[in-house]
Structures are given as C-alpha cells and as structure tokens.
Amino acid sequence: MAEHAYDFDLFVIGGGSGGVRAARLAALTGAKVAIAEEYRMGGTCVIRGCVPKKFMVYASAYGKDIRKAAGYGWSAGEVSYDHGTFANAMHAEVDRLSGIYFRNLKNAGVEILEERAEFVDAHTLRLKTSGKEITAEKILIAVGGRPWMPSPDEIPGIEHAITSNEIFHLEALPKHIVIGGGGYIAVEFAHVFAGLGVPTCLVYRGEEVLRGFDADIRTAVHEGLKEAGVRVITGAVFDRIDKCEGEDLPLRISLSNGGHIDADVVMGALGRRPNTDGLGCDAAGVALDDNGAVVVDEWSKTNVDNIWAVGDVTDRVALTPVAIREGHAFAETEFYRRPWHFDHADIPTAVFTQPEVGTVGMTEAQARKEHGAVDIYKTNFRPMKNMLNGDMSRVLMKIIVRQSDERVLGVHMVGDDAAEIIQAIGIAIKMGVTKPDFDRTCALHPSVAEELVTMRTKWVPEETG
Numbered sequence: 001m002a003e004h005a006y007d008f009d010l011f012v013i014g015g016g017s018g019g020v021r022a023a024r025l026a027a028l029t030g031a032k033v034a035i036a037e038e039y040r041m042g043g044t045c046v047i048r049g050c051v052p053k054k055f056m057v058y059a060s061a062y063g064k065d066i067r068k069a070a071g072y073g074w075s076a077g078e079v080s081y082d083h084g085t086f087a088n089a090m091h092a093e094v095d096r097l098s099g100i101y102f103r104n105l106k107n108a109g110v111e112i113l114e115e116r117a118e119f120v121d122a123h124t125l126r127l128k129t130s131g132k133e134i135t136a137e138k139i140l141i142a143v144g145g146r147p148w149m150p151s152p153d154e155i156p157g158i159e160h161a162i163t164s165n166e167i168f169h170l171e172a173l174p175k176h177i178v179i180g181g182g183g184y185i186a187v188e189f190a191h192v193f194a195g196l197g198v199p200t201c202l203v204y205r206g207e208e209v210l211r212g213f214d215a216d217i218r219t220a221v222h223e224g225l226k227e228a229g230v231r232v233i234t235g236a237v238f239d240r241i242d243k244c245e246g247e248d249l250p251l252r253i254s255l256s257n258g259g260h261i262d263a264d265v266v267m268g269a270l271g272r273r274p275n276t277d278g279l280g281c282d283a284a285g286v287a288l289d290d291n292g293a294v295v296v297d298e299w300s301k302t303n304v305d306n307i308w309a310v311g312d313v314t315d316r317v318a319l320t321p322v323a324i325r326e327g328h329a330f331a332e333t334e335f336y337r338r339p340w341h342f343d344h345a346d347i348p349t350a351v352f353t354q355p356e357v358g359t360v361g362m363t364e365a366q367a368r369k370e371h372g373a374v375d376i377y378k379t380n381f382r383p384m385k386n387m388l389n390g391d392m393s394r395v396l397m398k399i400i401v402r403q404s405d406e407r408v409l410g411v412h413m414v415g416d417d418a419a420e421i422i423q424a425i426g427i428a429i430k431m432g433v434t435k436p437d438f439d440r441t442c443a444l445h446p447s448v449a450e451e452l453v454t455m456r457t458k459w460v461p462e463e464t465g
C-alpha cells in the first residue's frame, strides 16, 4: 500500500478556531494536511464574533468610564465618539489576527485552499470554484454555524433585518436599533449600543433574558439592561417589518403584542444553526440531526469511520475554546497517538454585558434536580469603585454547594471582571473544590473577588406566607 494513496492524510473543511488548531497540530507531525476556507481564515470568532464583539464592548465601555471618572476628580471637557475611527481600528486588528492564523498554518506546512469544499464521497471533496477533486484519508468537518433568521413567509419584511454578521460593518451608529432575542448576542449588543448612546430596544419572546443561566443571574442581567437604558419588551416577537423610504427611522417593526417601534437598524439574534447546507454530508454518508448538526461521539467521530467534526457544526457547546479543545483532542488522538477527548463538563463562560456575567458549573435549578440537597451562598453588593463614580450597578455572586460533601457545583457572578474571575474559579471547580477550600483561602483585600472566599451564611429562601 502506497504511503499516500490519498492526496492528503487530513483534509479540514473550515478555517475557524477548531479547524485551524487541528490542521496545524496534525501538519506539525509531518502529515500531509490541507484546509479549505471559502472566506477568511479565523472563522466566526475572529472575523465576525468574539473578537470584534469584544472590541465593541470596550468601545462602548469607554464612554461610561469617561463620565464616571468625574467622581474621581477628572474632567475631560467635551467628549465625542467617531464610529469610523473605531471601526477602522477594529477591522485592522481583525485583519492582523486573520493574517496570523493564515501564516501559522503556512508555517506548519498546511496547504491552504481558499475556496469552498463539498463532499463527493467519504474520501473525496470537490473544490467549488476550481472544480478540482481531492482525496483524503481522514476528513475533519469544522464549518461552524451561521445566524438563524425566520423566513419572509414567517415574518414579512424580515429581509430588512441584519444579523450579527453585518453588525460589525455599519458605517455609522444607528439612530435607533431594535434587537430581537434574549440570548448571548442580543444582550451583549443591547449593552454595546446603549453604551454608545444609541436608543436601544430589545424584544424578547420570554419573560427574562438568558434562558438556561442561573435564575438570579437572569434577573440581574434583565434588570441591568433596563438600568443601562435599554427598553426591554418581553412576551413579544416581530410580526412584520415595513420599510418607508425617506423616513429618518425607515423601518416600522410591528410586534405580536400589537405594538410597533420605528428604527433604522433591526438586528435578529435568534440563535445559530450548523453550517451543513450544501456540504454534501449525504454523499459521504455522514449523519445529521434534525437541526442539521453533524452527529458525533465523544471522540468527535461521525458515523463514518474516517470523518470527524468539531466546533459549532456539532451543536454541542457553541463556544470558541470548546472548538479549539475538540480540534486539539482530535489531532492528538489521530496524529500523535495520544488519545484523549474533551470533557464538556464545567466549561466556564462569560456574557459580555456591562457589567459582565461569568459562570461555571451548574445552575441552582440543575444542581437541585441532579443532586437534591444543596446549600446556596450569595451576596449582592455595590463595589468599592462605584462608591465615588455614581455607577449604581451592583455585583452578584452565587456559590452552589452539594450538601452531602460540600463540593462546589457552580459559581456564578455578574460584575466587572466576572469573566476574568470565573476563569480562575474554573480551575478550582475542575479540581473538585469544596466550600471549606473556599473558606480556608485567605481573602485578597480590597478586591471584589475576595467576597467569594468570605461568604459564610447560607442563603435561606424568604418565607412566602
């Protein structure tokens, strides 16, 4: 048998976080690796997700910081914000990062194919533009996901709405933005635009945003949106969107509750779907679930023996670091003879609201359901920094402890730097930390995080008549 009966040992479809990590690691073993990417290297996170989003969060926070600095004696005179200046800087940084991804792949010896690849069969791919067919022994599907929007049949005029893909390319700030949804993307951008001084309205079908998060976190974020000046409309969805040319606010959004709002930008943040349309998974025999996600086992292997999938396309946990770890585990297992698979338990995550959410482990509801008796420790306080700057926002911290052995099952926080704090707490949780471990840890004073190791009183629910 010839050593390279196939053109490549590994063909990776998709140059996002998971695909790039796997391709680069595999190629560093000397394996013959190709990666196909139809747009730009870096995927959702670098090009139209986490990275530019976080820059927008920073841009938005600076305005408030300038105002808040007055309480500390600073006066900045007239301040103004120029969206073009910021957007140019943001796009330049995205370009730089995408270039680094590209160069790292090249330096590792990966062949980069800048076009779309689709399956012909389980070992063959066709490049869409050139029509060239390529064979590979192993194939990794890492094509990610895309924003989901209802069809114009469901919501007439929905074509006037943009998604998070387009939000980074607005030439000027909106005069009035309406955002549909109550998940990560909706609440993050509601804060971004409110912070930039744009009248912002959030329309959510449920009662309280961030379904799936701990109930106390949801309440804090929901109330925080309103405190930030976001108009929050609950129990409603878009019914239709009409465009009236020439108006200052040309889009009229009619809601299911009978109301309407006028805006110049409407954004749908209604969830994301795996990017498998037209990929030819059926030609390769790769099974998809009802949502279009590639079905994989714990090794990220599909039902076809030589095909794997990592990242958002598998619809497991749609977070960049998860895709990277899945891609890393695949590459080490298949190309380094170091088999391991990623453990999806206790993944720390943040929502970059202002202030932000950081969370790791179980919510109170999950913990009660799975472990029965739990103790809750929680605190809600105005941080020292805000005492002089007029910011009324508070910090919420919550620790969920299994009663039987005092194991900490979850830690949740809303407050400045929650992401940074929870990242470190994530290590402790992974090590099986107990509440007595928290208790015997010396506080670092004065800090916000010290409250995590000084909470001693169990929270008791208030009597309800």
Ligand code: NDP
Pocket (backbone or CB within 6 Å): 150, 180, 181, 182, 183, 184, 185, 186, 188, 204, 205, 206, 210, 211, 237, 269, 270, 271, 272, 317, 318, 319, 349, 350, 351, 352
């Ligand atoms: P989410 O799945 O988080 O939220 C979707 C929202 O849209 C929910 O509030 C949902 O309501 C609502 N919704 C869904 N369908 C409809 C409908 N037909 N009509 C009205 N409302 C609807 O999706 P996002 O788009 O916000 O984000 C996608 C994923 O990207 C996240 O889950 C996360 O994994 C990742 N992400 C992570 C970030 C981070 O780490 N900071 C930042 C941004 C994204 P309901 O609650 O009722 O289901």
